[in-house]
Each structure stands twice: as C-alpha cells, then as structure tokens.
C-alpha cells in the first residue's frame with residue numbers, strides 16, 4: 001500500500017511516533033482549545049480570505065520562482081530554480097506563519113502575541129504581524145543576544161514590541177524559551193504563544209506547517225507553468241524545519257526527491273554543530289517527542305551554526321517521521337560550505353542569500369553537477385542576507401588578513 005505522507009498528524013498530534021503534547025496535564029485544555037479554534041478557522045472562508053489577502057497585498061505573494069541560469073550554467077548540470085522567499089516583506093518565509101498566528105490569536109480574542117527570539121528574526125516577524133493585526137507583542141531575548149543583534153532590537157522597539165531581556169542561565173535562546181513560556185503561563189487567557197517554527201506541542205507543528213505550505217503550493221504551479229513538469233529535487237535548510245516543510249508538503253505524495261540540509265557548523269564534535277537529524281536521537285524537547293541533540297541525561301546540548309536561524313538542538317516532529325520513513329534525505333553542510341555558497345550566488349546572480357538559505361544552496365551546488373542537464377532542482381531561498389552582511393564581511397576580512405604560510 002502506498003503511504004499518504006500528507007496524512008498527518010493524527011488527532012493527538014502524532015506524526016508517526018513523533019510529536020504529541022508533552023505538557024503538564026493542567027495545560028492540556030489550553031492547547032486543545034487552540035487546536036479546536038484552528039480547525040474552525042481553517043474552514044471559515046472569511047478567515048482564509050483575510051489570510052490570503054494579506055499574503056498577497058502585504059507580504060507580496062506569490063513569491064517568484066526564478067531559474068538561476070548563470071548559476072546553473074556555471075555548475076554545468078541540473079537547472080536550479082530559486083523559490084524567492086527572500087523577497088517577502090521582512091525578508092524571509094517566517095512572515096507566512098506569523099500573520100496566520102496573529103489572525104488566529106485575534107479570532108480567539110487574545111490581547112497579546114508572545115515569543116522568544118534568538119537572533120531576532122522570529123521576533124521581528126511576529127512583532128510585524130502584531131502591529132499589522134493590532135495586538136500587543138512581547139519578545140523574550142537573551143541579554144547576550146540583545147547586545148549582538150542591535151538592528152533587530154531596534155526594529156522590535158520601533159514596531160512597538162515589549163522586549164524582555166533574559167539574564168538567567170547562558171542568557172541566550174534556550175533561556176529565552178524558558179522565560180517566554182513562564183510569562184505565557186501567567187496569563188494564558190490573554191496571551192497567544194507565537195511559535196517560530198514547526199516545533200512545540202500539538203497543535204503548533206501542524207498550524208505552522210499549514211501556514212507555510214503556501215510556498216510549495218505556489219512552487220508547484222510555477223514549475224509546471226515554466227518547465228511543464230514537476231521538479232526532480234527539492235532542497236531546503238533545516239533549523240526547526242518550517243521553510244523546508246513549507247516547500248516539501250505539497251509534493252510529499254509526488255515522485256519528487258527531497259533533501260533537507262542541516263548545519264554541521266565547525267565540526268562534528270559536540271557543541272560545534274546543529275545536525276539534529278544526522279547525529280541526534282529521539283527524545284523530548286519543548287513539549288514534543290522528536291530527534292534532538294542530547295546528553296546522557298536527555299538534556300539538549302549546546303549547538304552552533306554560522307546561521308543563527310539554524311542553531312536549534314531539536315527539530316520539528318514531522319521531519320523526524322519523514323526521516324524514519326526515508327521519504328526525505330537529511331544531509332549536512334558546514335559553515336565554510338555555506339559561506340562559499342553565499343558568495344557564489346551573490347556573484348553569479350546578484351542575489352544575496354541569508355546564511356541559513358546558503359546551506360540549501362550549498363547542497364544544490366554539490367548535487368547539480370552530478371545530474372543531467374534536463375534535471376530540475378528547486379531550492380527554497382528562505383531569506384535574504386542583509387542581516388548577515390556585517391558578520392560575513394568580518395569573517396572574509398579575517399581570512400584575507402591571515403598571513404599565507
């Protein structure tokens with residue numbers, strides 16, 4: 001029997017054996033209420049109309065599907081198409097689901113959107129949606145990240161978000177998650193927790209997946225219009241997995257190969273990477289059962305990637321399931337490979353990609369020359385690289401300044 005890969009999660013939130021709701025029992029009704037309201041919203045033509053209207057006239061969808069001719073010719077193999085999520089308002093795919101979350105929160109009568117943020121990208125996307133829909137917004141951010149990410153901190157402030165500086169633990173993303181969740185628990189009636197990826201307890205992985213799947217729906221129509229057929233490969237980078245499943249979901253039951261690119265960072269040593277599906281094992285994190293990078297006690301390990309949007313020790317449960325079912329291949333890309341891909345795309349096409357998206361590009365750059373000229377690869381260009389310019393310049397300068405041996 002053929003597996004229907006799109007037919008998940010079940011009504012308890014399981015994708016195969018992964019996902020679920022690992023939360024204190026007293027919170028269960030809270031999450032179930034969100035699931036029920038979401039099911040109603042999904043069937044409400046008014047809700048869908050408002051969401052689609054904002055995607056079109058505010059975000060700027062559909063995002064183009066662009067045949068990167070120069071890059072493809074340079075590599076001398078398969079044709080590479082780019083799904084241009086970098087052209088969305090705010091510069092990445094995240095706005096697709098934060099607007100959906102904001103509309104759902106408003107529909108449920110909530111007053112405030114709340115979340116944590118690491119580099120600030122999710123915080124900015126959520127604060128933007130809050131400003132648009134007319135909700136308050138509160139963003140928890142590690143004190144160290146606040147220092148490192150000044151432009152995004154300014155954006156958050158200007159957008160009217162309340163920024164909570166987190167001074168506990170390592171003062172980074174993991175501590176911000178704990179802080180945000182505690183703040184949410186103090187007033188769950190008025191607050192909607194705006195999750196940043198296809199992670200967390202049910203129904204969040206499903207809700208974020210559904211809102212992001214617009215990416216693949218558009219890509220399918222666009223590639224049929226431009227090339228007259230389905231692609232051979234889809235490639236996307238994996239942090240929590242939202243941009244990847246956004247592109248993949250519509251194609252899961254088709255004869256199309258899919259590759260998720262995880263960051264192997266500086267090396268495969270503990271703490272040097274965030275290659276969760278490649279090197280992790282099943283366990284519990286942030287209210288879900290999924291693959292994670294964990295120590296012997298089951299605690300999440302420190303992670304690293306040159307792309308701050310990818311340094312997460314867990315991954316969305318849908319990817320854990322699709323890995324086990326061998327529907328999607330998960331591979332690793334190092335910091336230096338991503339940096340190289342960043343420069344190759346910029347010089348060959350005049351498109352500056354986000355360092356996250358550069359991981360997907362690096363995989364396409366490896367794969368394309370091995371394929372025939374008539375093969376087609378679609379890469380999800382999840383975001384633009386403006387946010388990474390200072391950092392990239394600093395690294396490239398260090399390389400140049402290093403004396404040659």
Ligand SMILES: *Cc1c(COP(=O)(O)O)cnc(C)c1O
Pocket residue numbers: 092093094121196197198237238239240241242243244309310354356357382383384
């Ligand atoms: C946040 C981010 C990612 C990683 O998140 P996913 O949920 O894995 O998509 C990837 N690309 C960009 C540009 C991002 O901002």
